[in-house]
Amino acid sequence: MRIALAQINPVVGDLLGNADRIHAALAATEVNGKVSADLLVTPELSLWGYPPRDLLFSAAHLEQQQQALDQLQQRLHAEQLDVALLVGVAEVAPDQQHPRLFNALALVQARGWQVVARKQLLPSYDVFDETRYFRASSSPSTLSLRVNNRDWQLGLSICEDLWVDEELHGQRLVGPDPIASLIPERLDALINCSASPFSRRKGTLRHELAARAAERLQCPVVYVNQVGGNDELIFDGASFVIAPGDDTPLLQLPEFAVSTEVWTAASSTDRLEQPSRAHQQANTPDDDLEALFRGLVTGVKDYATKCGFKAALLGLSGGIDSALVAVIAAAALGPDHVQSLLMPSPWSSSGSIADALALATRLGIASQIVPIQTLMEGFEATLTPALNAEPSGITAENLQSRIRGTLLMAMANQQGQLLLSTGNKSELAVGYCTLYGDMNGGLAVIGDLYKSTVFALCHWLDSPDAGACRAELGLGGSGPLIGQAILEKPPSAELRPDQKDSDSLPDYERLDPLLMDLIEQRMSGEQLIGAGHDPDDVKRIERLFRRAEFKRRQAPPLLKVSKQAFGSGWRLPIAAI
Amino acid sequence: MRIALAQINPVVGDLLGNADRIHAALAATEVNGKVSADLLVTPELSLWGYPPRDLLFSAAHLEQQQQALDQLQQRLHAEQLDVALLVGVAEVAPDQQHPRLFNALALVQARGWQVVARKQLLPSYDVFDETRYFRASSSPSTLSLRVNNRDWQLGLSICEDLWVDEELHGQRLVGPDPIASLIPERLDALINCSASPFSRRKGTLRHELAARAAERLQCPVVYVNQVGGNDELIFDGASFVIAPGDDTPLLQLPEFAVSTEVWTAASSTDRLEQPSRAHQQANTPDDDLEALFRGLVTGVKDYATKCGFKAALLGLSGGIDSALVAVIAAAALGPDHVQSLLMPSPWSSSGSIADALALATRLGIASQIVPIQTLMEGFEATLTPALNAEPSGITAENLQSRIRGTLLMAMANQQGQLLLSTGNKSELAVGYCTLYGDMNGGLAVIGDLYKSTVFALCHWLDSPDAGACRAELGLGGSGPLIGQAILEKPPSAELRPDQKDSDSLPDYERLDPLLMDLIEQRMSGEQLIGAGHDPDDVKRIERLFRRAEFKRRQAPPLLKVSKQAFGSGWRLPIAAI
Structure with a gap:
């Protein structure tokens, strides 16, 4: 039959x-x-x-x-x-x-x-x-x-x-x-x-x-x-x-x-006499990173389509996370339907702006520059009397992020676009992200990718292995897409002068394996130390991790690609020990 | 025993x-x-x-x-x-x-x-x-x-x-x-x-x-x-x-x-011979509204305490929702630990500012005024070139709300306060609220109260029935707490000149019963019309209701007081029909 x-x-x-x-x-x-x-x-x-x-x-x-x-x-x-x-x-x-x-x-x-x-x-x-x-x-x-x-x-x-x-x-x-x-x-x-x-x-x-x-x-x-x-x-x-x-x-x-x-x-009954099964070639991509990429493209495409959006918007910082999201969005919706916004502050490096613009050009997506310094000064002037002090530290950093988040939402509202959020899983795990700021969006595209996976996927995209997939998805050209400048830049939120992620977090080579054991294996502190993680890292990261639960609760839906994603399969109390 | x-x-x-x-x-x-x-x-x-x-x-x-x-x-x-x-x-x-x-x-x-x-x-x-x-x-x-x-x-x-x-x-x-x-x-x-x-x-x-x-x-x-x-x-x-x-x-x-x-x-075996059960007087409040009020106070108090917050912040608009949240917060944490922020725009009525300040005085909570006009102009100036047009309509309204949300978060961040969100269930149902704006907060205090319940609770608070409860909770004085001005004002978001909620929504007397049947009874459109709701209202509200799912998904935790609250007991897909 x-x-x-x-x-x-x-x-x-x-x-x-x-x-x-x-x-x-x-x-x-x-x-x-x-x-x-x-x-x-x-x-x-x-x-x-x-x-x-x-x-x-x-x-x-x-x-x-x-x-x-x-x-x-x-x-x-x-x-x-x-x-x-x-x-x-x-x-x-x-x-x-x-x-x-x-x-x-x-x-x-x-x-x-x-x-x-x-x-x-x-x-x-x-x-x-x-x-x-x-x-x-x-x-x-x-x-x-x-x-x-x-x-x-x-x-x-x-x-x-x-x-x-x-x-x-x-x-x-x-x-x-x-x-x-x-x-x-x-x-x-x-x-x-x-x-x-x-x-x-x-x-x-x-x-x-x-x-x-x-x-x-x-x-x-x-x-x-x-x-x-x-x-x-x-x-x-x-x-x-x-x-x-x-x-x-x-x-x-x-x-x-x-x-x-x-x-x-x-x-x-006649199975044994019928060896006529033609072995059909599997056209499943063998490469895990290719499957991951195609999965994310599918996720963005279907979320946008099924919600009635034709176009997407994202903030492009010159960093690797937003670069990857831009590539995924371009593959999902076509470059003509993706707009990127660069929102430099006085702390943004000129390299970042140039890198972001170059990426947008390579991808063929629209880009616009909207500097935020005036608004930063406006918030400072407005808040200082009420606070009896200038907004400082985390408050000042969050303000930059929220100004950007508000600009992005205004653009997306007026233009009828889906705003894509560009944060990764490592950030969301330790709370290295701003609620109502860079977390804004209808969909968190790479919210289930550790920073090291973001790097791996971007390296793959720029390698010959990705050639056929890129061609098929209209990510033309055989040259680099992400590019060396973005691939090799030390991760930074650029929220204060010369800031690096590694100022406040362990290097991602140390952080991500720890987070995987903490999240995917639900290991206790003791077990993490037993598994060879640095005891100081464990203590610090566990604390950050638990304190960030309130942020994860208000995060946009994120595309699940791992066994244990934040999202509907992650249900922790907030007011808890 | x-x-x-x-x-x-x-x-x-x-x-x-x-x-x-x-x-x-x-x-x-x-x-x-x-x-x-x-x-x-x-x-x-x-x-x-x-x-x-x-x-x-x-x-x-x-x-x-x-x-x-x-x-x-x-x-x-x-x-x-x-x-x-x-x-x-x-x-x-x-x-x-x-x-x-x-x-x-x-x-x-x-x-x-x-x-x-x-x-x-x-x-x-x-x-x-x-x-x-x-x-x-x-x-x-x-x-x-x-x-x-x-x-x-x-x-x-x-x-x-x-x-x-x-x-x-x-x-x-x-x-x-x-x-x-x-x-x-x-x-x-x-x-x-x-x-x-x-x-x-x-x-x-x-x-x-x-x-x-x-x-x-x-x-x-x-x-x-x-x-x-x-x-x-x-x-x-x-x-x-x-x-x-x-x-x-x-x-x-x-x-x-x-x-x-x-x-x-x-x-x-000896039960029948032992009629010695002393009937103890139930000290359960008979009054449903009193129980509701005490419940909300408990919810705020424990969420704050168990999360390690001593103080709370909220935006006070002069409207009834934020007035009720201010009262609940004062009862939960003590008036000394509650700060209110008034953030008038050119569209705020002078009455609203006066009413908000008078309420803060009656409650004994701190209040500060932070006008937002300069920031509105700053966003307009920043966005207009990128949009090739001024931000208008919903975009402009959302901007005001997001400026306020950002100011509130900055104050709360720098001062270590819990930001309380003041939206009600009717708004959350139809999406009459701004994500990353007035929805901001660690806890949505009255997010499970229909607007008509908000009114009922405020009327009760100002009635003699609430006297003993108010005295016990330190909400002193026998005079009005909410006050006539706030109780009798037509609901308005004041996001454009002379705006009233009733411009875009049916009156709450018509809206809330419809929402209750839609949410609590999960009635279909046909059933709603059969239950006597206006067919035009049904069509319009059903559409608004479904389109707001993405907002509810990113809402803060809200205190559940009804049989069917938005929150963890409400699980609807977003990209769906």
């Missing part, structure tokens, strides 16, 4: 639009004007877009879901299509107990639609809140489909249901093993409908988990993942089919692109 | 400090230098403070929990106390599956401590994320304690375990009925350790739920609730003992105050 993997990019809450996207995926399977699939598989909650969050409580949306399913069915009927669609839905339980929903799959055919599977393992870790909305099912789901005069036995699973391997995943949810209960079923294939967010190096893990399940079930696993950005989450797609005993997927869909591919399954 | 209800105010994450607070509650039971309780009952997770959120993932905190329990035990041993403490703890499961913890109760005695109960119903609705951290237990917990040569049979339950009455609570979690399973146990009393956040009129519901359980179990219910503010959540305490068939609690502890009271239980 022919199974189509429909890797769609849904808009969250747009149930009727997402039904159209599913229908379009079906059309994409056409060969000579004829749909060439017996079953089309879509991602988890594909009618809603993942994660729908509290929209799942909306009566209006639940009603639209019914309409969307009815319409899909009617279209199959009208087009006389003998195909079944597996669609991700929220099923309402008949009783009134809480939570009221199942995370489910509906089978839509020309003659009707019905729920055929319910999710068993509901993640409530990190960014996931599924127990807020869903009840867990306790029974495995199978689907028998008659195709070519044969009954095909399919196992149905939803995302986490496949993540049962503690060894591989590092954790395992308390609950049943949905794969184990399917072993006696002698399946022809296991379907997994997913909405699995991108994080670095996660693709391999998914392959391994699916291969393990294929091995246990002795049948291929068809893994269909959502693609596209939804607020802080980026979905890479990269759907695939993997068979038992194979390291390489039988079929691999691209990362970060809408795509539908058809895979022809052999039944389990 | 003598059961002490220890209504403590823990600091989140301060395990050793909270153990001290529990020990202090024990000392508070002393009569003639002797502890007069056989069992001391503390709130849910009393060692941690509720909600500990992701601190529960911290290895350091889990280690401190062991220390805290050991120290408590050693103190009982050293002081030769024959008393048992029921302490809220997070118990680590021996396996590695996720989640790893139980929300549990430990019994601490001089000879040792052990876990004696685990929570069965884990809320994952609204602000609650318990399934993120905890596994549900499936077995009910009882405790047999030998006191006065008699075995006392106690049922143990934790917060939600009591909320099993769909009719009363309006919802019921899928899962066991923890009360039903205790019916055969012939209990002498049911203990419920809670951390139940304040919301308006919730006290009555708790009494009803406990009375229902008392009836079903035919024994008294001892309900011990946390008190104090932790970030956005305010806990009112108001612990009590209620007996079957009684409408009035046998014992009622105060709202919003640390308190320990001892109740003497009769065993179930």
Whole structure:
């Protein structure tokens, strides 16, 4: 039988639009004007877009879901299509107990639609809140489909249901093993409908988990993942089919692109005699930094598009963080739709201004210079009588940052642009950033990248390895994009004369590994020292880290690319010890 | 037996400090230098403070929990106390599956401590994320304690375990009925350790739920609730003992105050012959508005104190919102620790300035005037070349708000004050507020009060009904506090000449009921029209409401006082339909 993997990019809450996207995926399977699939598989909650969050409580949306399913069915009927669609839905339980929903799959055919599977393992870790909305099912789901005069036995699973391997995943949810209960079923294939967010190096893990399940079930696993950005989450797609005993997927869909591919399954009884699986070349970028870059581009593009913005604005300082964000924005929206603002103060080095302008020219984005000295003096004059003193120290530094943040918001407001925030994860961790100043923006593009990753990504962008990717994304020319001047400049906020980040923080080579252990591993002070970090650094950084929680709470949504990002998967109290 | 209800105010994450607070509650039971309780009952997770959120993932905190329990035990041993403490703890499961913890109760005695109960119903609705951290237990917990040569049979339950009455609570979690399973146990009393956040009129519901359980179990219910503010959540305490068939609690502890009271239980066998329960007068304020006011005062006081602030700053506009926040701040921190800033623009009415100054004088808080016209002109001059036009419309209005927000932050930064944000729920709902402007602050004091509630609370403050409360909180004088001028002024942001809120929004008498149905009831547009709201209002407000999600995402923590506040219990996507 022919199974189509429909890797769609849904808009969250747009149930009727997402039904159209599913229908379009079906059309994409056409060969000579004829749909060439017996079953089309879509991602988890594909009618809603993942994660729908509290929209799942909306009566209006639940009603639209019914309409969307009815319409899909009617279209199959009208087009006389003998195909079944597996669609991700929220099923309402008949009783009134809480939570009221199942995370489910509906089978839509020309003659009707019905729920055929319910999710068993509901993640409530990190960014996931599924127990807020869903009840867990306790029974495995199978689907028998008659195709070519044969009954095909399919196992149905939803995302986490496949993540049962503690060894591989590092954790395992308390609950049943949905794969184990399917072993006696002698399946022809296991379907997994997913909405699995991108994080670095996660693709391999998914392959391994699916291969393990294929091995246990002795049948291929068809893994269909959502693609596209939804607020802080980026979905890479990269759907695939993997068979038992194979390291390489039988079929691999691209990362970060809408795509539908058809895979022809052999039944389990004649599998051994059918070695006709054409190994399709994976067009997944092998390079981790390339995947990271493409992920961030997708995140910006989809956040802007889905919010209705055509253009973006950012402050360009001449430093490496804003340089990287400018490149990402140009790739996401096109250089013509990106504007940069240079806002020098008396403490800005002339090099910074020149470097920023040169970068804008290389990228082909607009740039304007708006000096802030007059406004700095204006605030000083206004505040001094009220304070009985001049604003000084951190207050004066924050003022510069807030003047810039206010200028950026005014430009973005008047011009209808999305303001992109340019802070990185290291800064956000230690509070080396100004609330209502440089943190301003609708989206924190690199808020989940440590400073050292920012450097690595920028070095990659300027290396020959990035050539093909840059060409594809319209970041033309083979010369350097970021450029040596920006790459080699010592990090500085330039908020006072001759300031360097290293005046107040350990060098990033020392800071970032410490932060990774603190954040990603949630190590205690004792454990950090045990892991070899400098005890003075540990004490100082732990203190800064905890005191910055109030800033992180008010930060814009940030694109998650690591296992542990600040954002909705990071929930610490503020008034706490 | 003598059961002490220890209504403590823990600091989140301060395990050793909270153990001290529990020990202090024990000392508070002393009569003639002797502890007069056989069992001391503390709130849910009393060692941690509720909600500990992701601190529960911290290895350091889990280690401190062991220390805290050991120290408590050693103190009982050293002081030769024959008393048992029921302490809220997070118990680590021996396996590695996720989640790893139980929300549990430990019994601490001089000879040792052990876990004696685990929570069965884990809320994952609204602000609650318990399934993120905890596994549900499936077995009910009882405790047999030998006191006065008699075995006392106690049922143990934790917060939600009591909320099993769909009719009363309006919802019921899928899962066991923890009360039903205790019916055969012939209990002498049911203990419920809670951390139940304040919301308006919730006290009555708790009494009803406990009375229902008392009836079903035919024994008294001892309900011990946390008190104090932790970030956005305010806990009112108001612990009590209620007996079957009684409408009035046998014992009622105060709202919003640390308190320990001892109740003497009769065993179930001689209960009927012991009618000696002295009905204690409830000192709970009957008045809903008084409770609301005291709740907000507690929220501000504890947020400031637990974050290490002694003083607060706010912008005073002459309008009713900032007037109310000034009163709350003065009551919470003392007028000497509150500073107000008046930041008039050319569009401010002279009345507003006079009204604000008069209020500051009545309250006894410091006030300073910092005009913003020069800065407005400075931004205009700086931006016009870059925009090729003067900043206008919303851009110009936002600029004024952001100048004020920046001035406030500079004052607060240099003086080490907590900036209080003064926006209300109606504004936050429709986006009638400026991100990085008037939304600035560490805490949004009245962010969960509709404008009409702000009016109601201010009218109450100026009425004779508030006299005793005002006297107690040091808001001296019997004359008006808010004053007619502020109470009767039509709401206006004064961001352009003669602006009124009613120019861009329906009157609050029409807007607020619509917002309540939209937010609290999550009604769809169709349902809102069906409920009698004006169709044009519905269309306009729904649109404004959805477009403001990005502002709410970056809002400061706001004190929750309603069933559905914006904040951690409100989780909507931004890039969505």
